[in-house]
Structures are given as C-alpha cells and as structure tokens.
Amino acid sequence: MKHLQSALANWEGSSRKLDWSCSLIVASLVGAFGSSFLYGYNLSVVNAPAPYIKAFYNESWERRHGHPTDPDTLTLLWSVTVSIFAIGGLVGTLIVKLIGRVLGRKYTLLVNNGFAISAALLMACSLQAGTFEMLIVGRFIMGVDGGIALSALPMYLSEISPKEIRGSLGQVTAIFICVGVFTGQVLGLPELLGKESTWPYLFGVIAVPAVVQLVSLPFLPESPRYLLLEKHDQVAAEQAFRTFLGKEDVSRELEEVLAERRVQRNVRLVSVLELLMSPFVRWQVGTVVITMACYQLCGLNAIWFYTNSIFGKAGIPPEKIPYITLSTGGIEILAAVFSGLVIERLGRRPLLIGGFGLMTLFFGILTATLTLQDHAPWVPYLSIVCILAIIASFCSGPGGIPFILTGEFFQQSQRPAAFIVAGTVNWLSNFAVGLLFPFIQKSLDTYCFLVFAAICLTGAVYFYFVLPETKNRTYAEISQAFAKRNKAFPPEEKIDLAVTDDKMIGKPEPDSSTLDSYVKNGVV
Template sequence: LCLYIKQFYNQTMLLRTGMGVDEQTLTVMYSVTVSIFAIGGLLGSLMVGVLVTKFGRKGTLVKSTSLVFVGGALMGFSRLCGSPEMLIIGRFITGIHSGISLSVVPMYLGEIAPKNVRGFLCLMPSIFICIGVFCAQILGLHELLGKEEHWPLFFSLVVVPTFVQLMLLPWFPESPRYLLIEKRNVHATISALKWFRKRGNIQSEVEEMQEEQRLLSSVHTVTVTELLRDRSVRWQVLSVMVINAGMQLSGIDAIWFYTNDIFENAGIAHPQIQYTTVGTGAIEVIAGLIGCFTIEKLGRRPLMVGGFSFMGICCAGITISLILQAHVPFMHYVGVACVVGIIAGFCIGPAGVPFLMTGELFTQSHRPAAFIVGGSLNWLSNFTVGFVFPFLQMSAGAFCYLVFFSVCVAVAAYVYFIIPETKNKTFVEITQMFSSKETAMEFHALGSSDPITKKNGYGSLEDRDVKVEK
C-alpha cells in the first residue's frame, strides 16, 4: 500500500502543478501520513481527563465513535476526490479516537474487573489490537484488497468494528468506581456491580471502594499540573512516563510501519514479503495470548522485564545480521527471526502492561491525569519514531537499531529495580506500597532515626516511627 499511496500523491501533484515530486518529497509526505495518526492520538489522549470526568468511562467510549465514521469517510473518498489532504485528515481524526480509546478502555476495564483477573482483562485490548493488525495484513494481500484500486476501501474498513462497538457498548453499565467515588451514586454502583458479577458477594468490593473514597474525601480529581507537582506520587508518575515512552521508543513502531522494507533489506523476495508479514501477524496474536493467560500467574514485572530484554537482544541481532548479511548468507534469516522476536517480545508484555499499570498505580482522583501523561508520552514517542525512523535508517544504516536496543535495556532495568509487583493488589494497597518507598527514601535523605511524617495514600498524613533493622 505504501507504493500505491506514493503513486497517488505523485499523480495528484502532477495534475495540480503539471509536474511530479522527487522521491525525497514523497518520503516526507508518506512519513507525515504515517505519523499524523500519532499526532491525533496525542490530541485524543490530552482530552481524556475532561471527557471521562464529564461523560464517564463508558459514555466517553460511546460518544467518541463518531470520530471513526468521519475519519473513515474522509479516507474512503480521498482517491475519488483526488485529495491527499482528505487521507491525511482522516488518519488524524481516527488517531484522535485511538488516543481516547487507548486510555479510556484500560481505565474502564481496570475499574470493572475484580483484582484477581484485572491483569487478564486489561490485556485483552492488546489481543484485539493484534487480531486487528493480523486481519489488516490478510486483507492487504494482493489477492484481496492489496490492489491499487482498493486501498481507499481498505482504509475505510475501520468503521466496521466501530459500528459493532456502537451497537453493543451502550447496553453495558458505567464503571462502578466512577459511579460511587465520583458521582456518589450508591444505588447505581450496586446495580452495575450486580450486572458485572452475576454471582458472588459484592459487599467486599463496595467496602474497598468506600475505603478509597474516604481516603479521597478531601481531594478532587487532580489536573495534570497538580499531578506533576504532587510529591506523594512522583515515583508513580515517573514510572508511567518511563514505561509509556519506552513502549514506543523500543522500536516496535519502526518494525510495524516499515516491516516490508526491513524484510526487503533482509533479502526476502518481493512477492513473498506480504506473506511473511502475515506470518508475523499470526505470531503477534499467539504472543499476546501467551502474555494474557500468564500475567495473573507470573505478574506484571516479569512480562515487562522479559519482553523489553528480549526486544533489546533482537534489536542488537538485527544490527549484526544487516552488517554481516553480505558475507554470511544465512544472516538474512537471522534478521527475519529478530524482527519476529521483537514483535513477539513486545506482544507478550510491553504491548499491554503499560496501560494496565498506568491504571493500577493511581487511585481514582489521580487516574485520569495519569492516563493523560502516559498517553501523551506514548503518542509523542510514536510520532517521533514514525517520522524520524526512515531518515535515521538512511543516515545510520544498520546501526539505527542500536538506539532501540539501548531504550529496551534501560526500561527493563528501571522496571526491575523500581516498580513493585501489583498482582492481586487493590488500588489502595498499591498506593501504600509506593508510599512506603517514598518514606524509605525520605528517611535515607534525612540520615536520621527520628520520627518522620509519612504520607499515607493521597493527601492524608500519619506520624509513625521508622525503625531500621541492623
């Protein structure tokens, strides 16, 4: 499709100005088309806090579906109208919807899920993303919609799953935590919990929400500025920034956006590249399912550390294979294996766990602002990689993947040494774990065994003696 879009741009400029454009200009135009989606995602993520506070979690998801229908129509009719601008604007609008959804969906799922299956349920969106990518790769085959005359239809198919969501989601209840903690509607909360928990006692969940509500009784829903200034959550904020930025700067977008170019450079025959790409999509789905079904057993940290570490090793492997492939024939296959390894490592953990952890590390008052921070960095990093990578690849060649290697190793080390395991923990318990970390660091900074004031949760304080075991 990349070739067809560049041809469309060149033909349009030829009709408008009487002359075509050079290859470098086409590369810039295509890079803008690819990366403008991330700019839309960035804008959408910045809107999340206002939207979820005003419309709720489910309400935001339902109302934002209109963006997809507008964007899909613009992309679908862009070739007929001879307008590259329609294609670019359409991708921008669908990017806004994706920015909203990628923050609100894990927020909604994390708030409706029992703590013992919260990880499994919150990784399900990453599974469906992998399935969506796999379906797109199949439909993009030359035998199906991968022909020049069909690419507008291919882009407009985004409206199909959105239509299904619009038909089903309005029948689901709103988030019980949102109803109780923010709207203070006990009756609606109980009704929602009964709908989600057809069996079992919901009393303990209501009591846990009420405990969180009591801790937040004097704290309003904070803004991004207030979140960044709140010293009691600085480690949570830093962790969210590291894992969300690292998720995109790991190089996965370079692999996804330019898989065909990477396989071509690896020596795979051009007619076979599309089938190799479909194979990687199948591996994405399998790897995602592995992560989804093991997260409640292994925990969040092992999937993150293992996933980023494996991606880093494979990035180094791509560099070695590209350097040696002219002298060692089998290095072509090593390069392909490393590409597949990066995708598998990403889908096992880094693809979904950052969104899960963004929701888990904060209580209700700070969660929307946290998703704005994490989502903004995620999409900004996405744009940076999508726009810069083709030029980085031209200037640095095989060594460009060493940048991604460094990022993967750094994020894996941060998760291993800093972020605690949150499996089977309530939001209040997770808050207290980070509060203890903050207290310990304040104690080391003071270098004293005198009693210190410990922040307990968000905003409430308690005095306690800190004892050091020798």
C-alpha cells in the same frame, strides 16, 4: 493424598474466584474491538496501498496545477499522512479528561465512535472526490480517536474488573492492537483490498468496529467505580458490580470502593500539573513516563523497516514477502494471548523485565547477523528468527502492560490526569521515532539496533530496581508499595497503616454480617 486433595481444593477455589462473567467478557471484547483494534489497524493499513495513495496524490496535484508534483513535495505529503496520526493521538489524549469528566468511561467510548465513523467516510471517499486533503484530515481524526481510546478503554477495563483478573482483562487492549495490525496486513493483500481500484475500502472498513461498539456497548453498565466515586450513585454502582461480577453479594467490592470514597470525599479530580507536583505519586508518575517511553522507543518500528529487506536477503521471492510478513502479525497475536493467560500467575514485573531483557539480547544478535549476513547463506535465516523473537518478546510483556500499570498506580481522582501524562509521552515518543529513525538508520545503518538495545536494557534495569509487583493488589496497597520510595505517605495510607497496626496488636475485627450491614447502609 491429603496434599493432592488440598491442592485440588485450592485450585477449585481460585477457579471459582477467577470466573469471568458474560458481561465482563462482552464489555472487554466490544470495548477493545471498537477502540484498540482500530488503533492497531490504522498502524498497518497504510503500508500496502502506499504506492497507490502516492499516485493518487500526484494525479490530484497535476489536475489542479497542470504539472506533476516534484518528488520532495510528494515525500512531504506522504510523511504528513503517516505522522499526522500521532499528532491527532496527542490531541485525543489531551481532551479525554474533559470528555470523561462529563460523560464517564462508557459514554466517552461511545462518543469516540463518531470520530472513527467520520474519519472512515472521509478517507473512503477521498479518491472519488479527487481530494487528497480528505485522506490527511481523516488520518488526523483517526489519531484523535486512538488517543481517546487508549486512555478511556484501559480506565474502563481497569475499573470494571476484580483485582484477581485485572491484568488478564487489561491485556485484552494489547491483544486487540495486535489483531488490528494483523487484520490491516491481511486486508492489504492484493487478492483482497490492496489493489489500485479498491484501496479506499481499506479505510471504509474502519466504520465496521465503530458501529458494532456503538450498538452493543449501551446495553452494558458504566464503570461502578466511576458511578460511586464521581457520580455518588451507590445504587447504580452496586447494580453495575452485580452485572460485571455475575453474583448478588458484592459487599466486599463495594466496601473497597466505599473506603476509597471515604478518604476522597472532598477530593476533586486533580489536574496534570497537580499530579506532577504531588510528592505522594512522584515515583508512580516517573515509572509511567519511563514505561511509555520504552514502549515506543524500544525499536519495534525499526523492525518493520528492515523486515522486507531481510526476507529478501534470505532468498524469499519479492512477490511472496507480503505473505511471509503475515507471520510477524501472527506471532504478535500469539505472544499477546500468552501474556494474557499467564499475567495473573507470573505477574506484571517478570513479564515486563523479561520482555525488555530478551529484546536487548535479540537486538544484539540481530546487529551481528545483519553485519555478517553476506558471509554465510544461513545468516539471513538467523536474522528472521531474531526478528520474530523480538516481536514475541515485545508482545509478551512490554506491548500491553504499560496500559495496565497506568490504571493500577493511581487512585480514582488521579487516574484521568495520569492517562493524559502516559498518553502524551506515548504519542510524542511515537512521533519522535517516525521523525528521527530515518536519520538514525542513515548514519548508523545496521548498528542502529544497538541504540534500541540500550533503551531496552535501561528499561529492564529500572523496572528491576523500582517497579513493585501489582498483581492481585488493591489500589491502596499499590500506593503503599511506592510510599517508602516517595518518602511521603498520603492521608489514606496513614489510615490503612493505622488499621493494620490495630490488627497486629490483636484488636477484634467486625464479623462479616456486621460489615455487610454497614456496607448496605453506606457506612464502613
């Protein structure tokens, strides 16, 4: 009975500690709805109206030149329309540090809505204007929006959340990417906007989340870490902590950031080159690069390529395949929500390693079932199960954790440059998959999945041996976990280690009231 009472007391204490404030929930939902949701939506929205968009390109070309476009030119135009989104994303990633330094996290997200709204207007009006270039330029601008959003949003969520729920809050980014993909699939159905007369409205919808974020986010505070460490505004930072944490006593959180400010008092924001050359974060940078590369190169795009043909082989009528495909979007959302619920219990490391490990297993099985799918009537159904299992494995860990780790690995002065590195790898890998996958598929056919299985296995092995657990750890503690592998201790880690040694030999610690008074006076 005593053990039960103790367990209940511990559970109640942890529940109180993990309470989410209303402001924290609103900030995560509004921030993700106007950012990562749009990224996911633009990944899937071009699939359903593709035949109508190609017909529009052909009509516009014939109107200008007096003859239809040849098939090769039409294929090139469509490829540019799809792939230019990744090029815009790379541009957005490269400029986010410059914008963020001047505007901060919150106002970067707000200004980014201007890109989304202008892109929505261009693409929605392209058919009426009879100018297909407007659609291509709009896709590029949406890519810029996505590049900025996937850097600024994880930084903002990472900096406003207490470390106890930092993983769950960060997973909101991945959940809304999945919701965006699913929304694009639903609105693209013929009964809704996936018709020849209404496909431009699919792109006009983009303006809705942007406007919602534009009118909601100004009522929420800026990142308290940004206010204190970069703007040196302790009063505003303290008020932001109170708003996001939903409590008056924020001395512990303020003390943690003040300790970081004391170390970084004379440290400016580092450049990308300085980050890459720094011996103190060598393994952090390498881990982020490998994580983001595996995120894009793990083969999920190949799964979308084969989905319709596999469903057809299973005997599903062609007119019903778009509706069955919605199940993949639903699986994505459920797996991402599951990951958000368990990430603070299981940790980042098991979800990431387990996700890539399961993807390796199911890619191997899928290769066998696709090779043998004509040998038995039940084999295509096993292929469908493998597809859903691969999607669930990806979204339960690898689909969202890379963005969380990028925010957790680095100190405030290094974080913008780290997100530029992560975003550059992300978008270049995205572009490489779109460029190379048709050739891989043509040469290897169904055996192309073995390439992706090898990539997933490589990622799982690397994370098993290198990745430390970051759950419920401060930024300084995560940095210390990498210090031994880096064989270099930054100055702040030496200070932390010295403090730890003092505690170990029994030196007295200041009582809480004294510490609170120090914090109020800006002294730690």
